[in-house]
Amino acid sequence: MPIDLLARPDEISAAIVALPALPRLDGARVRLRAIRDGEGDVDGLHEIFSDPRVMRWWSRPPMTSREEAVAYAESIREGFAQRTLFNWILADRDSDACIGTTTLYALEPRHLRADIGYALASAHWGKGLASEAVALALAFGFGALRLHRIGADVAPGNDASLRLLARHGFRLEGRLRANFNSGRELQDSLMHGLLADEWEARHAARD
Numbered sequence: 001m002p003i004d005l006l007a008r009p010d011e012i013s014a015a016i017v018a019l020p021a022l023p024r025l026d027g028a029r030v031r032l033r034a035i036r037d038g039e040g041d042v043d044g045l046h047e048i049f050s051d052p053r054v055m056r057w058w059s060r061p062p063m064t065s066r067e068e069a070v071a072y073a074e075s076i077r078e079g080f081a082q083r084t085l086f087n088w089i090l091a092d093r094d095s096d097a098c099i100g101t102t103t104l105y106a107l108e109p110r111h112l113r114a115d116i117g118y119a120l121a122s123a124h125w126g127k128g129l130a131s132e133a134v135a136l137a138l139a140f141g142f143g144a145l146r147l148h149r150i151g152a153d154v155a156p157g158n159d160a161s162l163r164l165l166a167r168h169g170f171r172l173e174g175r176l177r178a179n180f181n182s183g184r185e186l187q188d189s190l191m192h193g194l195l196a197d198e199w200e201a202r203h204a205a206r207d
């Protein structure tokens with residue numbers, strides 16, 4: 001392994017620990033920001049994660065009560081406090097209202113990697129907003145954190161998510177059969193990955 005990579009787990013851990021808060025990342029139309037204190041984002045989260053369309057390919061069934069959104073908001077804060085989860089609120093840049101989430105999870109500094117997840121309120125689908133949010137999270141993961149790999153797993157029927165990953169250069173790496181209990185079926189996972197050099201090459205080509 002090159003020396004740079006051998007030293008990097010400590011650098012990534014130090015960078016993560018040094019973050020006082022989840023950084024705010026601004027795009028042209030969306031913003032990734034930390035969850036608000038108290039119940040400020042709970043109604044937005046509840047609307048998104050109780051929508052059967054949003055949850056069709058998710059790893060759990062739709063929320064059936066607001067209390068589940070309260071608990072989810074708390075787990076988002078706790079995940080950042082433990083520095084194991086970077087779960088941003090995907091906000092409309094003008095109103096700052098919560099319209100989705102974008103997440104770097106399974107953060108493993110030792111292995112220089114994390115996984116990415118995203119969900120957008122169905123009223124906002126098809127306008128490239130999730131794509132913009134993913135671009136911000138990738139730039140943070142590969143740029144600021146200097147991760148070497150970001151992975152994603154997607155159910156085979158989730159065409160919008162598969163297209164989104166392809167647009168950002170993720171490669172299909174394999175299939176895990178019956179990997180997730182969505183509440184209605186055991187779903188396969190299509191495992192995807194994007195490496196730092198692939199991400200950098202795409203950016204260099206655009207500049």
Ligand SMILES: CC(C)(COP(=O)(O)OP(=O)(O)OC[C@H]1O[C@@H](n2cnc3c(N)ncnc32)[C@H](O)[C@@H]1OP(=O)(O)O)[C@@H](O)C(=O)NCCC(=O)NCCS
Pocket residue numbers: 053054055057058117118119120121124125126127128129130131132153154155158159160161163164167
């Ligand atoms: C996946 C999701 C975040 C995409 O959000 P979005 O803002 O509508 O996505 P974008 O507008 O950025 O579009 C991404 C790509 O998917 C395509 N797309 C969007 N909806 C589609 C659909 N229903 N079927 C096929 N392709 C679709 C877009 O044309 C675009 O392709 P392109 O980049 O080649 O032009 C959104 O559909 C969602 O929240 N789904 C539910 C939650 C979820 O499944 N998350 C992913 C779990 S792995």
